[in-house]
Amino acid sequence: MKKIIGLSVALIFLSTAFSTVSAQKFKFGFTDSQKLVQEMPETKKAQEELKALTEKHTKRFQDMQAEYQKKYQDVVENSQLADASPEKWDELTMQDKQAELMSLQQRMQSYEQSAQKSINDKQVELLTPITEKVQKAIKDVAEEGGYTFIFDKSTLLYISKTQSTDVTDAVKKKLMVK
16 A cells, blocks of 8 residues: 555656646757857967967977987988098997987977977967856856757757757857957
8 A cells, every 4th residue: 555655646746747847948049169269369369379389399399300310411421431431430439329319319209299298288278268268158148048058059960940049149249259
């Protein structure tokens, strides 16, 4: 008997919950958050800073490559000299020059990895606040407009424009972006 009463109470509870959910009106919106981030004035400044950092690291790496090429060419040219030539390096000097080349090559690889990490870290540092600002604006528009969901259209395969609203302009207005 207790099982029947418990089951009846559970069924009444579930039917009430389902009727409440089905009676509830959902409001859907969509926007393109990546486009919003790209249109932010802060993004342009961040991109310029990243470009300058990238160019600085690229220049340094190119200088290292030029140094490597010069030293490599010296080794090749010296190895082609006649054994009796006074400019020809002895075996110990040649080994030292080759070790120097290997060390420079390792430094170049290490620098390239460190530079890439530095650029990636700076990108995260500069773009995270911008992304968070856009996300906050989307959330504010959702709360003010009574939206149940706001989707990012770049991640969806299909959006029904008759059953959802493009909130991009409202988010731009909130962000004060033209």
